[in-house]
Amino acid sequence: MLHLLQKPLEAAAPSRRTFLKMSAGTVGGLVLAMNLPRTAQAAAGEGEFIQPFVHIRPDNTVVVLSKHLDKGQGTATGLTTLVADELDASWEQVIAEHAPSNPQVYANTLFGVQGTGGSTAMANSFMQYRQAGAAAKAMIVAAAAQDWGVPAGEISVSDGVVSHASGKSATLGELAGLAAQQDVPAEPVLKTPDQWVYIGKSFPRVDVKNKTVGAPNTYTMDFQRDDLLVAVVARSPRFGGTLKSFDATEAKAVPGVVNVLQIPNGVAVIAESTWPAIKARDLLEIEWDDSAAETRSSDAMMAELKDMTAKPGLKVREDGDADAALEGSARVIEADFEFPFLAHGAMEPLDAALLYDGETAELWLGSQIQTIDHNVAATILEVPFEKVKINTLWAGGSFGRRAQADSHPVAEVAFLAKAMQAAGMDPAPVKIVWTREDDMAGGYYRPMSAHKIKVGLDADNNVTAFKYHIAAKSIIKGTPFESMLMKDGVDHNMTEGAHDTTYAFPLMNMDQSYQETQVPVLWWRSVGHTHTAYVMETMVDRIAKEAGKDPVAYRLELLKDDPRKANVLKLAAEKAGWDTPAPEGRHRGVAVHKSFGSYVAEVAEVSFRDDGTVKVEKVVAAVDCGTPINPDNIRAQVEGGIGYGLGAILRNQVTLADGVVEETNFDTYEPIRISDMPEIEVHIVASNEAPTGIGEPGTPPIGPAVANAIAAAKDDWVTKLPLTKAGLV
Amino acid sequence: MSITLKINGETRTINADPESPLLWALRDELGMTGTKFGCGIASCGACTVHWDGVPIRSCQTFVGDMDGAEITTIEGVNGKAADAVQAAWNELDVPQCGYCQSGQIMAATALLSETPKPTDEDIDAAMDGNVCRCATYARIRKAIHLAADKMEA
Numbered sequence: 001m002l003h004l005l006q007k008p009l010e011a012a013a014p015s016r017r018t019f020l021k022m023s024a025g026t027v028g029g030l031v032l033a034m035n036l037p038r039t040a041q042a043a044a045g046e047g048e049f050i051q052p053f054v055h056i057r058p059d060n061t062v063v064v065l066s067k068h069l070d071k072g073q074g075t076a077t078g079l080t081t082l083v084a085d086e087l088d089a090s091w092e093q094v095i096a097e098h099a100p101s102n103p104q105v106y107a108n109t110l111f112g113v114q115g116t117g118g119s120t121a122m123a124n125s126f127m128q129y130r131q132a133g134a135a136a137k138a139m140i141v142a143a144a145a146q147d148w149g150v151p152a153g154e155i156s157v158s159d160g161v162v163s164h165a166s167g168k169s170a171t172l173g174e175l176a177g178l179a180a181q182q183d184v185p186a187e188p189v190l191k192t193p194d195q196w197v198y199i200g201k202s203f204p205r206v207d208v209k210n211k212t213v214g215a216p217n218t219y220t221m222d223f224q225r226d227d228l229l230v231a232v233v234a235r236s237p238r239f240g241g242t243l244k245s246f247d248a249t250e251a252k253a254v255p256g257v258v259n260v261l262q263i264p265n266g267v268a269v270i271a272e273s274t275w276p277a278i279k280a281r282d283l284l285e286i287e288w289d290d291s292a293a294e295t296r297s298s299d300a301m302m303a304e305l306k307d308m309t310a311k312p313g314l315k316v317r318e319d320g321d322a323d324a325a326l327e328g329s330a331r332v333i334e335a336d337f338e339f340p341f342l343a344h345g346a347m348e349p350l351d352a353a354l355l356y357d358g359e360t361a362e363l364w365l366g367s368q369i370q371t372i373d374h375n376v377a378a379t380i381l382e383v384p385f386e387k388v389k390i391n392t393l394w395a396g397g398s399f400g401r402r403a404q405a406d407s408h409p410v411a412e413v414a415f416l417a418k419a420m421q422a423a424g425m426d427p428a429p430v431k432i433v434w435t436r437e438d439d440m441a442g443g444y445y446r447p448m449s450a451h452k453i454k455v456g457l458d459a460d461n462n463v464t465a466f467k468y469h470i471a472a473k474s475i476i477k478g479t480p481f482e483s484m485l486m487k488d489g490v491d492h493n494m495t496e497g498a499h500d501t502t503y504a505f506p507l508m509n510m511d512q513s514y515q516e517t518q519v520p521v522l523w524w525r526s527v528g529h530t531h532t533a534y535v536m537e538t539m540v541d542r543i544a545k546e547a548g549k550d551p552v553a554y555r556l557e558l559l560k561d562d563p564r565k566a567n568v569l570k571l572a573a574e575k576a577g578w579d580t581p582a583p584e585g586r587h588r589g590v591a592v593h594k595s596f597g598s599y600v601a602e603v604a605e606v607s608f609r610d611d612g613t614v615k616v617e618k619v620v621a622a623v624d625c626g627t628p629i630n631p632d633n634i635r636a637q638v639e640g641g642i643g644y645g646l647g648a649i650l651r652n653q654v655t656l657a658d659g660v661v662e663e664t665n666f667d668t669y670e671p672i673r674i675s676d677m678p679e680i681e682v683h684i685v686a687s688n689e690a691p692t693g694i695g696e697p698g699t700p701p702i703g704p705a706v707a708n709a710i711a712a713a714k715d716d717w718v719t720k721l722p723l724t725k726a727g728l729v
Numbered sequence: 730m731s732i733t734l735k736i737n738g739e740t741r742t743i744n745a746d747p748e749s750p751l752l753w754a755l756r757d758e759l760g761m762t763g764t765k766f767g768c769g770i771a772s773c774g775a776c777t778v779h780w781d782g783v784p785i786r787s788c789q790t791f792v793g794d795m796d797g798a799e800i801t802t803i804e805g806v807n808g809k810a811a812d813a814v815q816a817a818w819n820e821l822d823v824p825q826c827g828y829c830q831s832g833q834i835m836a837a838t839a840l841l842s843e844t845p846k847p848t849d850e851d852i853d854a855a856m857d858g859n860v861c862r863c864a865t866y867a868r869i870r871k872a873i874h875l876a877a878d879k880m881e882a
Contacts, residue, residue, distance in 0.1 A: 072826025205822045207827065208827075209819065213763070213815070214763015221766060222762035255746065273753065273758070275753035275757065276746070279748070347773070347863075395826065435769055636868070639865070642864070643865075647864070673866075674856045674870065
């Protein structure tokens with residue numbers, strides 16, 4: 001998501017202002033200051049070194065402040081690696097914490113606001129965090145030089161120890177206070193790659209210890225205080241429905257329930273703890289007004305999408321007269337694809353806690369776009385931006401779900417706090433807990449979509465024209481992201497991975513159509529690539545089959561101008577033994593796709609059980625994400641990205657009956673489980689290119705790689721997902 | 730009603746609705762938040778604790794049925810199998826978001842306590858009820874085998 005913002009900010013400046021204007025809060029200009037505002041420096045304790053991205057404590061702890069939300073993707077570890085390397089800290093002494101919300105200091109330089117997404121964290125922060133580490137090291141060295149009366153050039157730092165040939169040595173912590181008084185170098189000297197001690201090697205995750213002992217205060221769900229109230233909210237079962245009336249008599253009688261209050265999107269049950277709130281909510285009697293709600297079934301919505309693809313839409317790409325080229329072709333391959341709504345299903349359901357005392361507000365949540373959350377809270381609570389504090393906590397997954405354009409979980413808890421104040425309740429922190437059912441039936445899905453393809457072939461099986469039409473609800477249109485991410489009315493998020501393909505087709509035309517529905521949609525790990533990679537990579541396989549060519553060899557013919565993509569394809573094929581027969585009873589399929597600046601090829605090996613269902617046995621992946629900062633985390637993200645994508649194509653879909661979501665928990669939206677998980681090998685291309693994304697790029701190729709492996713056995717490509725619809729699961 | 734539980738070796742008395750799931754008693758009444766809320770219907774395993782050493786889903790276990798029960802949570806789990814599991818989890822950097830990992834570790838510890846040298850099939854059978862949306866399953870499998878080796882060593 002948000003990856004279209006990777007263009008220089010200057011070019012996007014007018015739109016960025018609009019973006020920042022989305023609510024009343026003032027965030028000021030973007031200042032990527034290395035120097036801390038004076039007030040914060042003044043707040044530093046005795047012997048402490050405080051800079052925006054690095055704190056060094058007298059006890060020798062180095063704290064790296066992650067401006068990006070770590071929701072499992074390992075960003076905090078990546079940023080810590082960068083700082084520790086340039087600072088020459090020992091990895092045992094570094095810890096990571098989330099930075100405060102402050103767009104002037106902590107903006108994502110690719111967005112212009114503080115936020116995480118689009119697999120941009122390392123691409124955005126590679127230089128910034130290295131510079132922060134290098135500046136801290138220069139200040140430590142200057143402090144030692146001053147203290148010891150020796151030239152700075154004679155001082156070395158290694159593994160957290162500062163030393164001089166005279167025998168003098170000190171820890172970083174011992175020099176922290178004096179270092180804080182040194183000048184911040186304007187342009188600190190960075191290491192050359194041959195000097196790196198952690199970058200490119202593997203640096204243990206900074207969060208593993210806490211996550212293996214059930215440490216408190218890690219996630220929002222675990223946020224506790226003695227005076228904490230817990231709320232659950234009854235929301236309309238149909239998207240766009242509104243509250244008509246409610247009776248809370250029975251709910252209020254449940255012991256532990258403190259109050260039941262109406263808020264703009266429903267009814268909140270507030271209790272002393274979670275269970276009474278959940279129990280009491282079931283006792284509410286509510287009438288909803290569905291006059292403006294989505295009341296269609298998902299089947300009816302899919303029929304509408306398919307109708308849209310049969311007619312001309314908005315032009316996304318137009319190389320020429322595709323219809324004429326198709327008419328003049330020897331043959332035309334036609335295909336219609338259908339993709340369902342998908343829920344993100346992060347393990348930690350949505351949640352947010354807020355304390356509002358009438359003048360100030362403090363939030364606790366896994367905030368993914370802090371600047372929007374901050375502005376939304378300030379606007380609703382009618383307090384100045386600087387009177388809102390956000391404590392960003394580790395998030396139990398997101399996959400896109402916590403990066404909303406409307407900050408609806410923050411808006412909801414802010415409205416609740418105002419309702420509590422209006423009801424005369426004393427100020428108290430309140431945490432809204434979403435149950436799994438609330439989370440899964442709550443919308444913000446990967447949009448459902450229909451895709452129509454026509455590919456013309458000449459007598460020699462060369463492609464003459466590639467015509468492609470996608471219909472879906474736009475994730476961007478009608479949101480604050482619209483002015484920034486849409487150009488000439490076209491949503492390129494919807495078609496990314498297709499309109500920008502580097503396959504050398506002589507003529508490609510692409511249209512898109514927007515469905516209007518109250519069902520809210522959102523980016524889901526790899527956004528448009530979740531569907532375009534499947535379509536493009538299965539179509540290329542079909543064309544190769546028509547041409548009687550090997551799928552890898554055929555792709556390489558088409559990728560002559562994209563050497564990095566060709567390279568990962570060759571590497572994955574080689575490591576998977578593509579040129580040798582698959583083991584007995586197994587079938588191979590391949591896919592290669594670029595997303596978020598990174599190239600990933602995957603070879604899937606499948607078998608079929610006696611009942612005809614498919615088992616994905618093994619996946620061999622090759623990835624080029626530029627300079628590999630943490631190879632083990634890259635492997636972990638590709639493993640997880642493959643599993644996440646595989647679960648979805650096997651059996652996940654959100655369907656609606658009369659506008660009501662049918663899959664509301666893991667019994668009907670069955671996640672991938674350990675017995676479904678293939679063996680995975682990940683091979684990383686050595687590279688000196690700038691680092692690019694890794695949280696998302698492992699996901700797009702797995703669906704088509706599996707579909708192509710199935711087709712290798714059955715000569716039939718699945719076009720309607722999930723695979724349960726084809727009886728394969 | 731007043732209910733007495735033995736949790737991680739300590740006797741604790743809580744005053745709770747007998748219909749309250751053990752999960753919420755642990756988290757909200759006793760402040761032990763290592764046991765996670767994932768689904769509430771025993772479909773994900775994030776809330777796994779041990780009852781007399783046997784893994785159970787605390788979201789579907791009601792405190793009213795548990796007077797006198799001996800419960801072990803992630804905060805208190807220890808012993809040869811637990812130590813090996815936690816060490817293996819750290820060594821292989823298993824967690825990503827980490828939210829499910831308390832439950833994974835409790836399930837894996839119970840498996841290794843019963844079956845010190847599990848096969849892949851044993852692992853599938855014991856761990857299939859524990860969902861990880863980050864899909865760290867490949868590492869969970871490796872870590873269980875590694876923990877088994879550590880226990881043998």
